[in-house]
Each structure stands twice: as C-alpha cells, then as structure tokens.
Amino acid sequence: MYIFVAFIVAAVIFVLDIITPLGVAAGVPYVALILLGLKFEDRQWFLRLAYGSTFLIIIGFFLSESYAVLWVVLLNRVYALSAIWITAILLYMYKGESLRFREAFRSSTNGHVVSDDKGIILAVNPAMERIFGYTEEELMGENITILMPKKNGMEHSVYMDSYIQTGHKRIIGIGRELVAKHKDGHLFPIHLGIGELKRKRQRNFLASISDMTEITRAQAAAEEANIAKSQFLANMSHELRTPLNAVIGFSEIIKGQTISDLGEERVHEYNDIIHTAGTHLLTMINDILDISRTEVGAIKLNLTPVDLNTLLRSAINTCLVKMKENETESELVFDDNIKMGLFDSKLLTQVLINLIHNASKFTHKGKITVSAELVGGNSVCLKVNDTGIGIPEDHLERIFERFAIVDNAMSRNHGGAGLGLSLVQNLCTIMNAEVSVKSEINKGTEFTVMVPYKEA
Ligand SMILES: Nc1ncnc2c1ncn2[C@@H]1O[C@H](COP(=O)(O)OP(=O)(O)OP(=O)(O)O)[C@@H](O)[C@H]1O
Ligand SMILES: [Mg+2]
Numbered sequence: 173m174y175i176f177v178a179f180i181v182a183a184v185i186f187v188l189d190i191i192t193p194l195g196v197a198a199g200v201p202y203v204a205l206i207l208l209g210l211k212f213e214d215r216q217w218f219l220r221l222a223y224g225s226t227f228l229i230i231i232g233f234f235l236s237e238s239y240a241v242l243w244v245v246l247l248n249r250v251y252a253l254s255a256i257w258i259t260a261i262l263l264y265m266y267k268g269e270s271l272r273f274r275e276a277f278r279s280s281t282n283g284h285v286v287s288d289d290k291g292i293i294l295a296v297n298p299a300m301e302r303i304f305g306y307t308e309e310e311l312m313g314e315n316i317t318i319l320m321p322k323k324n325g326m327e328h329s330v331y332m333d334s335y336i337q338t339g340h341k342r343i344i345g346i347g348r349e350l351v352a353k354h355k356d357g358h359l360f361p362i363h364l365g366i367g368e369l370k371r372k373r374q375r376n377f378l379a380s381i382s383d384m385t386e387i388t389r390a391q392a393a394a395e396e397a398n399i400a401k402s403q404f405l406a407n408m409s410h411e412l413r414t415p416l417n418a419v420i421g422f423s424e425i426i427k428g429q430t431i432s433d434l435g436e437e438r439v440h441e442y443n444d445i446i447h448t449a450g451t452h453l454l455t456m457i458n459d460i461l462d463i464s465r466t467e468v469g470a471i472k473l474n475l476t477p478v479d480l481n482t483l484l485r486s487a488i489n490t491c492l493v494k495m496k497e498n499e500t501e502s503e504l505v506f507d508d509n510i511k512m513g514l515f516d517s518k519l520l521t522q523v524l525i526n527l528i529h530n531a532s533k534f535t536h537k538g539k540i541t542v543s544a545e546l547v548g549g550n551s552v553c554l555k556v557n558d559t560g561i562g563i564p565e566d567h568l569e570r571i572f573e574r575f576a577i578v579d580n581a582m583s584r585n586h587g588g589a590g591l592g593l594s595l596v597q598n599l600c601t602i603m604n605a606e607v608s609v610k611s612e613i614n615k616g617t618e619f620t621v622m623v624p625y626k627e628a
Contacts, residue, residue: 174211178221181205182228189232199229199252206259215267222260226253283381286369291316294376303362303383305355316379321353349384361388407575411456411589415449422446452589459591462522463574466598471519473602477628478515480552481506484542487524494532495540500558502528505543510552512628519599520623523607526592527556527619533588534617535560552625555618562613571609572597 185201202225209218229249277284277295283303286295296311304311304319311318352362361384369376422442431439465471481504488502495502524542531540538559545553563571563578570576577590600607605623 174208178205178208181208182224186228186232189228190236192236199225199232199249200255202229202252202256203259206256206263209260209263210267215264215271218260218264218267222256225256229253229256280380283379283383285311285316285319285379285381287316287377287379289375289377300381303381304352310355319352321351321359324351352381360385404574408460411575412453415453415456418449419446419453456589456591459589459595463591463595463598466595466602471599471602473604474516474518475514476517477512478517478520479512480510480515480544483515483517483521484524484544484554487521487528488540488542490525491528491532494529495535498532498535499537500532500535500540502540502542505541507543507545509546510544510625513552514626514628515623516603519603523596523599523603523605523621524554524556526596527621530592530619531556531558531560531617534558538616546625547622550625551622554621554623557616557618559616562615562617563609563611564613565611568609568611572607 182202182205185199185205188201189199205221205225206218209215209221229252233245233249278297280297281299283300284295284297285293285300287293293311293314293316296308298308300311301307306318317324348364350362350364351359352364353359363382363384365380367378367380369378422445426434426439426442434442484504484506488504492502528540528542535558540559541555541557543553543555543557545555547553567576567578571578572593574594575590576593577588597607600621600623603623605621607619607621609617609619611617
C-alpha cells in the first residue's frame with residue numbers, strides 16, 4: 173500500500189520537476205517521499221527512497237529544459253540531494269534507536285506497561301500476557317487498575333491524582349512489593365517499579381512488573397524448612413538429654429562408693445540403667461546420622477542381585493527376640509513369581525527391619541505377617557501387617573515425620589525416638605519406592621512398600 177503511495181508521490185514530483193522552470197530547487201519535495209519511509213517497518217526504506225529520489229533528480233536534470241545558468245541548476249540539484257540524504261540518514265539512525273528500544277521492551281521477561289496520567293494503557297509488552305493472562309489487545313485502552321485488586325485500584329487512582337497535583341512521590345522512580353490481580357481473578361505478589369516518561373505536554377508512566385510468585389513461594393519454603401530445623405534441634409536436644417541425665421545421674425550415685433556400700437544388686441541395677449541409656453543414645457545418634465546422610469544425598473542406590481525371600485526371612489529373624497518377648501508369632505507369605513531381583517539389599521533390609529521391629533514392639537500376643545507379591549511385572553508389593561495396638565487416625569498423616577511418636581503409654585514405654593519411620597521414608601525415596609500405612613486402633617497396622625523390581 174505505502175509502496176504504491178510512494179510511487180505516486182515520486183511520479184508527481186518527477187513530473188513537476190521536469191515542467192518547472194529550472195533554477196528553482198525542484199528536487200526538494202522528494203524529502204516528503206523520504207518521510208513516507210516512517211510508514212515502513214524496515215528502516216532500509218529511508219535509504220531505498222533516497223536512492224530512488226537521487227536517481228529521479230539526475231534523470232530530471234537531463235529531461236527538463238534549461239531556462240537558467242548551468243551552475244545555478246547544478247547547485248539547486250546539489251541542495252535538493254543534500255536535503256534528501258540528510259533527512260534519510262537522520263531518520264535511518266533515529267529508527268535504529270527506537271527499534272533497539274522496542275526490541276528491549278518487547279523481549280524483556282519483565283512485564284512493561286506504558287500508561288498516561290489517567291492510567292489508560294497505551295502499550296504493553298508480550299510478557300504481560302504470561303504474567304497476567306490478558307492479551308495485548310485486551311489491555312490496550314483499559315485502565316491500569318484492571319491489573320490490581322479493587323482496593324489497590326482505588327488507592328492507585330487517588331495516589332496518581334495527588335502525585336500529578338502535588339508531585340509527591342511514593343513509588344515513582346522506586347520499586348515496591350504489591351499484590352496484583354490475574355485475568356482469572358487470583359491475586360499474586362509482584363515487584364513494581366514505575367518511571368515517568370516526560371514529554372512536552374504529556375505525562376506517561378512506564379510500569380515494570382516482576383512476578384514474585386516463585387520467589388515468595390521459595391522464601392516461604394525456606395522459612396518453613398528453617399522452622400522445621402529449629403523444631404528438630406529442640407526435639408533432638410530433648411531426646412538426647414533424657415538418657416544422658418540417666419547416665420550422669422546414676423553414675424553420680426555410684427561415684428566414690430564401694431560395691432559393699434551400695435549392695436551388689438543395686439550396682440547391677442544402676443549399671444543396667446546406664447547401659448540401656450547409653451545404647452539408646454547410640455541408636456538415636458546413628459538414626460539421626462542416617463537421616464542426615466539420606467537428606468544430603470550421601471547414600472547412593474546400589475542395585476545387586478538379591479534373593480528377596482532370604483532377605484525377608486533374615487529381617488524377620490532380627491526381630492524374633494522382641495516377638496518372643498511379646499509372645500507374638502510371625503509368618504512370611506512369598507509370591508513364587510518373584511525371582512532373583514535387582515534391589516539395594518542394604519537399604520531394603522534397613523527399611524524392613526524398621527517396619528518389622530515396630531510391628532514387634534507394638535503387638536502383644538498377636539501375629540505379624542510379612543508378605544511379598546509381584547505387581548504388574550515391574551514392582552514388588554511388600555507388606556508388614558500386625559494385629560497390634562494400631563495408630564490413631566489423627567496421627568497417621570504425621571507418622572513419617574521426625575520424632576512423631578503417638579502419645580500413649582505404650583509408645584512412650586518402648587523408648588523409641590520416633591526416627592525410624594522418617595528414615596524409612598527417606599530410604600524409600602532413594603530406592604524409588606513408595607511407603608504407605610493403614611491402621612485401625614486396637615486392630616492392627618499395615619505398612620506397604622511398593623519397590624521397583626527387575627529380574628537379575
Ligand atoms: N506397627 C505399629 N503399630 C502401632 N504403632 C506404630 C507402629 N509403627 C509405628 N508406630 C507408631 O509410630 C511412632 C513412630 O514410629 P518410628 O518407628 O518412627 O519411631 P519409634 O519406633 O518410636 O522410634 P525409633 O524407630 O526411632 O526407635 C511410634 O512411636 C508408634 O507410636
Ligand atoms: Mg521404629
């Protein structure tokens with residue numbers, strides 16, 4: 173379209189040029205042709221039009237009749253060419269600047285909005301669509317308050333009015349954290365910076381917006397982790413202090429006394445208490461170290477051919493003493509379809525011993541069933557089922573947290589620290605296995621571990 177207009181303009185000027193008495197600067201109107209270049213996206217058009225004009229001026233020189241002295245004619249043509257080329261080069265450079273600005277504006281990952289002093293949106297960049305969900309067309313001509321919650325929108329209008337009247341700045345030229353409104357209505361945190369674009373009479377504002385949703389989420393997660401760490405330290409100090417007090421207290425009593433002072437029976441009794449407390453401390457410290465090692469990625473998966481039946485049987489055997497103490501029997505139900513498979517024998521044993529040991533601790537005169545079943549050819553479903561005291565429903569979802577002990581006399585009596593299941597969960601994550609629990613109070617508990625299986 174503009175090429176057609178340019179062609180007509182050039183033709184008219186050319187005709188005027190060859191019919192006008194020379195000596196007049198007949199080529200100067202070609203500057204209008206160069207100005208047409210503003211309508212084209214590509215700034216090369218300024219140069220193309222300037223070449224075209226130069227060509228026509230030279231042709232015009234030869235085609236028109238000369239009514240004037242040659243040097244005057246030539247001088248006029250040179251003036252015309254200078255006007256054309258200076259205009260073309262200046263516009264070419266100007267457009268280069270504004271193109272660079274436009275490119276930066278459009279490719280920025282931050283959202284940018286240009287609005288006038290009434291808050292009417294004059295321009296937005298594509299990032300705004302990603303952040304707010306509105307297309308460029310939807311935003312153009314709207315008031316900027318469309319991007320804010322209602323309350324902030326009103327504040328914004330009052331603030332802008334007062335700024336325009338008094339010049340009192342609150343966020344112009346600086347940034348601040350605010351809440352913005354997405355097209356779908358949800359509110360989210362942003363960082364907003366506003367700069368003023370002063371033109372002669374017009375006052376426009378450029379708002380730069382960064383979506384802070386992810387950063388805010390990460391901050392909240394970090395704070396939560398920090399609180400969890402403090403909680404963990406507080407719990408740990410408490411748990412460590414109890415057995416340590418027993419060790420110090422009873423060794424204090426023995427200190428400086430002879431066996432005959434105390435009586436042999438007492439000495440044995442105190443010694444037992446110190447030994448139990450010391451062993452408990454060591455187990456707890458080992459568990460804490462194991463949990464830390466799983467969390468910092470120090471434990472790597474090591475798959476080797478494992479006979480799962482043997483592994484399960486020896487895990488049960490490790491807990492037989494406790495079962496005997498509690499007069500509880502055990503059974504192993506094994507699916508013969510499970511062949512020699514690739515497992516991390518150390519990690520899997522640790523998981524099963526923890527689960528079977530818990531079952532043995534919390535089941536009296538009952539039964540523990542450990543089972544393994546092949547599921548879908550690529551997983552094995554391991555279950556540790558007991559007919560023990562069960563876990564109250566409100567504790568079930570926290571049971572894998574550290575120090576999550578059910579607050580009843582029986583759990584307390586067993587002297588566990590509540591670290592075993594937390595370790596089980598971390599070990600399962602390393603093995604790409606999933607652990608879950610079902611329980612009914614006074615009926616029993618069933619822990620399930622779905623572990624990936626591949627024949628060795
Ligand atoms: N089979 C089960 N039956 C009933 N309650 C259970 C069973 N397994 C776990 N629990 C409850 O869950 C709590 C947490 O178990 P976890 O294994 O993490 O800790 P713990 O056995 O008390 O101590 P630790 O394993 O550190 O020696 C237990 O204290 C107990 O209250
Ligand atoms: Mg345990």
